[in-house]
Amino acid sequence: MEKIMNEKLKQFSRELKLLLSIMKRGDDVLDFNNKDFKGIEWDKFIQLSKHHRVFPLIYKRMKDLGGDFIPTSVLQELFLIYQKNIFQMLHLSGETEKISKLFSSNQIRTLFLKGPVLAADLYGDISLRTSADLDVLIPIEKLDQAEEILINEGYKKDEYILTVLNDWKWRHHHITFFHPQKKIKVEIHWRLNPGPAKEPKFDDLWKRKRVSSLTSQPMYTLGLEDLFVFLVSHGARHGWSRLRWLDDIKQITESKINWTKTINLLKRYHYDDVGGQALFLAFHLLNAKVPKEMNNIINRKRTKQLGLDALFYIKQMVNLHTDPVPEEVSAYHKRHLFSLMSTKQKFFFILSFLYPYPEDAEFLPLPKVLHFLYFPLRPIILLLRKTKIRSETRRA
Template sequence: MDNTLNVVRIPKELRLILELMKEGNHQYVQKHQESLCRDIDWNFFIKLTIHHRVYPLLNFKIKMLDESLVPAYVFQFLNHQYKKNTFQMLRLSAEMERVSKLFSEQNIRTVFLKGPVLAQDLYGDLSLRTSSDLDILIPIEKLEKAEELLLALGYEKDDYIETVLNDWRWRHHHVTYIHPRTKMKLEIHWRLHPGPGKEPSFNELWERKSKSELTSYPVYLLGTEDLFLFLVSHGARHGWSRLRWLVDIRQLMRQRVDWIKLYNLFKTYHNPHVGGQAVILASQLLNTQIVEEIKPLLVDKRSKELAQEAIFYLENMVNLHTDPVPEEVSEYHKRHLFSLMSVEQKLFFIMSFFHPYPEDADTLPLPKKLHFLYFPLRPLLWVWRKTRKRALS
């Protein structure tokens, strides 16, 4: 199958970044550096390095280019950001070890999903990947205890989830805590991803966990295959709108992955086409080598279609984390998320609309013992809100 992607609308500044980031591309870049650097808007280039969170790696990669072709301030900026990120990762490492020790002493099993352990595991150097916070997965029954411990450390809960009939347990997947003095941010997860959707239980993930070599006190991260599944699902859910997530996949594909075990995980959770999307993007955009064992992920033509859809996010420097997201981007992203789902996932997703939302309780407040009435009332409340919104507009 031809997996070539149409990338002609990607800005030339991002194409330069991709050429610098590609695997085994040193000779090509040096031979064609003058044409690659021609008419580059270096301020936009810098904006893209920040948006895609790839400035730590580019700090070294850009040295492939002749200094006469790149303004001095670009080298200075990348080097400054690299040093700044290194200090940030060291701070996160210290806090990660402290929280891991505290939780362990209180019998809370913890698995760190990203952050310094991921940088060390994938890149062999925590300074080569960026992180702004710590993502910690714990059993759902330990959430209350974890909050108690974090509040005692001075953290404050940043987001209070509105819920009705306990839908928070599956509609959401984490809650955020921020320390007002240190500005340290922690996300405590009880699921890997927001629901509805099938995913491995905490106990399964714990049994397959890996131990990080980064700290003296034991700190754990996901096992290799679970990590691949998690990073693929996370990146796809965000449209691969940041190149860093795709570079993570490239780094993971270089490791000793049990591809048969991984393929079975993708089949179990109904998303081998999403795994195929990630592999095609990593191959086409970063020259990542595809070994024979990966090819079962590529037989579904949907993988190629989904990979091409993801190019939209690179063409437009889409930022899904900053509100308001432009309406055309929001609509495209909704359609893309739906196209990522399997038939079973689409069914769960559609069924979830029939479960009451917090807006229903806002529209028609009822005593808690009568909340079950929101199930039959939900269609009426939804129509009422839509009608009122049109009337107001």
């Protein structure tokens, strides 16, 4: 596996290799020499740093090298997006504090998952990480109240979730709100990840919470062990297609995390192979520290294979967040997501297909009192839907 990994890394572009080299050396970048930068296509390098959302780190480290190796225009462009990110993070920080106060004054327990809170937590400096939105976890019974508060503050709800028989509670994991004037997106979570995966209860997460150092106003985030489980499950679900997520893993390995507790949580929620995948990638790509407690998990054949499979996303600069996703990428991603699941997770995932989908209700509308009939009718409706799609495809 190690030999295969090295062969795959050799296939990376020169620009991606340089990006990784700068990231893995940390602040010790002064031992670079001119040949490390020879033949670099700088437009492609900047594009990679933007795609992987690591340009704040890259700029800070490249600036220390001076202009002998790097064109001034490259440093200037990186500085501009670095500076823009500082303003963005300050903007988000202010909104984070405001939402925290609003929810707290309305007795809504709130855990901030990402955004400036995570940047301050892992990097000690909000300018060294990027964030496009705010992710907030609250108890599911407080969703209506949180929605009312945000709408009163000028946020607009994204009504993209369709549901039948309350499947939204476990199929989905957040609702999105957008403020048109502030240009801020807030995702209100009631789960850490979409279902049907098993998850810790909010009350358990709340008991293990930590106070954020972002502001003097008390704000709360996940305990380190819960944070690791969340970050590896989130990164894996997105194929580790952004190196920023792997750098988060590298940062958390340098914290005072309790690995014994972390391993127990990973096993309880069937993320031990996924946690191993994250550390396997962070070690090989970014020289992250591998805790000895995780050696047994990282050295599994399955864990290493999952790590090798994720290189597909990194090598090709895959973007899963912008539609349309190329068909071959979408097909690969579906297979990879399934391969990440434990046997038990696969069982419940397959079982979930027997539960009615909103598309069933659209295809065969029934009065709400008869929605229970979608369970026995599901196989028939699915067959009819597929037949209709094939027929329309042939006519097209």
